[in-house]
Structure formats: C-alpha cells, structure tokens
Amino acid sequence: MINYEEINRMMDKTSKIPYPKIPDLYPNSRYARMIQEDFAGKDGELTAITQYIYEHINFSDKEKLSLVLKRIAIEEMRHLDILGEIIKKLGGKAHYINSNEDQWTAKNVNYNIENLKEIMRYNILSEEKAIMGYRKAMRYTNNIQLRRVFERIIIDENMHKEIFKSILEGMN
Secondary structure (H helix, E strand, O other), rough: OOOHHHHHHHHHHOOOOOOOOOOOOEEEHHHHHHHHHHHHHHOOHHHHHHHHHHHHOOOOHHHHHHHHHHHHHHHHHHHHHHHHHHHOOOOOOOOOOOOOOOOOOOOHHOOOOOOHHHHHHHHHHHHHHHHHHHHHHHHOOHHHHHHHHHHHHHHHHHHHHHHHHHHHHHHO
16 A cells, blocks of 8 residues: 555655755856756656656546655756756756757657556656766766755655655555
8 A cells, every 4th residue: 555645754854955055157068968968858857847747647536646746746847947057057058958959859758657557667767867867967077066956856866766666566
C-alpha cells in the first residue's frame, strides 16, 4: 500500500531546505551551453515538468498519486527557473534548446503511461539522469556557491527518485 501521507511529509521536509543564492557569474558561453542540457535537453527540467504534468492529468482517477505528480512538477519548475537564471548570468539566453541548439520538443515526453509500474521505473531513471547532469555541471565549475545550488537541486531530485521507488514498491 502506498503511504501518500509519508510521501507528503518527505516533500514537506525537503521543501523547507532553502536554495542557496545564485552567485554572480562571469560570462562563459561554453558552460551556459552545458547547463542548457539540464534546462531544456531531452532529460532536462522542461521535459520533467511536462512529463509529470502529463501523468498528473492522466492519473486524475488516482487522486493522491495525481497530486504528488503535480507537486513534483512544481518543484521541477523551480529548478527550471534557477537554471534559466544561471544561464543568463553566464551570458547565455534561456531558450528552450539543448546544448546542441536543438529546440525542445514534446517528443521528449513519454506518452506510454498505460502501465503504472513501468512509468514509475521510467520516472526513477529520469531522476537518475537529472542527478547525473547536475553532478556533471558541478565537476565543470570551481564556483563553490554554484556547486551548492546544484547540490540543493540534487536533494530534490533524489527525493523524487525515492518517492517514485516508494510508489513502485507500494504497488507490489
């Protein structure tokens, strides 16, 4: 049985952790392009938002699950906003393009959601990819303040992954 009250407590706990201030940054178009992947790449925040909102809408008959998906999508929106600000501070433009300058597309969304277990596995994998993207971004900067911003986002992404695991385990 899925314990949605526990899931909401988990989310409440992490939502109280403040995000560090985004530091002033020197222009760096190469680094901005790399962040663009986390912003609007195939596995980026824009895709996560649209994926979870799509699931929220289509699982409306499972009210508690639907609300959790919506809440996660809102947290992903915050990440998108933060990344957009970082890209701008690096001298880039917060366009919905990936690091190769390909436009974001709705083809990035997984519309095959008939099997709830499979979609939870897909969501877990998506969160793992997001974490890898932020860890990569951390490796390519010496800015401690910026690393802390990415570390804070990783806290959310890890929590999302644990929520999806909990939902998956509760279905067995």
